[in-house]
Amino acid sequence: MMILGLVRWMQPVHGYDVRRELLSWNADKWANVQPGSIYHALRKLSEEGLLRAVATEQVGARPARTTYEVTAVGEDEFQTLLRGFWWGLSEPLDPFSAAFSFLPALPRSEAAAALRNRANLLRASIESMRASLESDWMRNTKPVHVGWMFELWSARAEAEMGWCEQIATRIDSGVSYLPAELENGEVWPHQVGSRSPDAK
Incomplete structure (x- = not known):
């Protein structure tokens, strides 16, 4: 949802700019979006038809940059995910x-x-x-x-x-x-390798 939403907001946009924006949001800390996975996610979303690569350009010896925009299918998916998270309740994994x-x-x-x-x-x-x-x-x-x-x-x-x-x-x-069962003075095993007689 984060990547679809950012492409939708900034389109047409290079993957580099999506990555830079997510890093400025510190999204790796609160949205579980890791910087190293962004380019892979963009390619995967393109393969699934949610994004469209509209241009690829290369300047000098720099790596080629692909520009993306959201497809109609991607827009529907973004709206579905967005409303699912707004109206649902997901407990964060800790x-x-x-x-x-x-x-x-x-x-x-x-x-x-x-x-x-x-x-x-x-x-x-x-x-x-x-x-x-x-x-x-x-x-x-x-x-x-x-x-x-x-x-x-x-x-x-x-x-x-x-x-x-x-x-x-x-x-x-x-x-x-x-x-x-341990209230009568038995000790819960807490040392590495220690087990109670009945432990399985």
């Missing part, structure tokens, strides 16, 4: 969620320390976003809705930061979180 599901595998002290460290990282991220919101760069060069996106990311980070601190406090207080 490896931390997978790691947290194994909370009992960490010693209490380490788990609490790691959560507080995550809270500190989130706090630094929030401060950075707030600084960006107040900067001339944001006020003078970015559309208003980009600032609104920063506000959303900041609000999410604040909520998670508070949660991390709250859970760290619960862990430190001795609240039990072991599975029921």
Whole structure:
């Protein structure tokens, strides 16, 4: 959707300009669009009939540049994807969620320390976003809705930061979180290679 949308907005446009625009948006950090995959994505979208290569030119010894525009099929696909993301709900994938599901595998002290460290990282991220919101760069060069996106990311980070601190406090207080079968003093295996007798 990001690449289709940018080609649609900037067309006719070279892949280089699409890449430069996505990098200026830091899309590799929040939209999972990696700079190295952009040219491949443009070719693939062309093969699928969503984009049309309208010209290829070469200046001197520089690599040839292809100019793209969106086809009617690509326009339909963009509108479908856009509205799907606007009206639907997709939870962002975060490896931390997978790691947290194994909370009992960490010693209490380490788990609490790691959560507080995550809270500190989130706090630094929030401060950075707030600084960006107040900067001339944001006020003078970015559309208003980009600032609104920063506000959303900041609000999410604040909520998670508070949660991390709250859970760290619960862990430190001795609240039990072991599975029921381990409540009687058995130890959850947390060393590499250690397994309980019944582990599979």
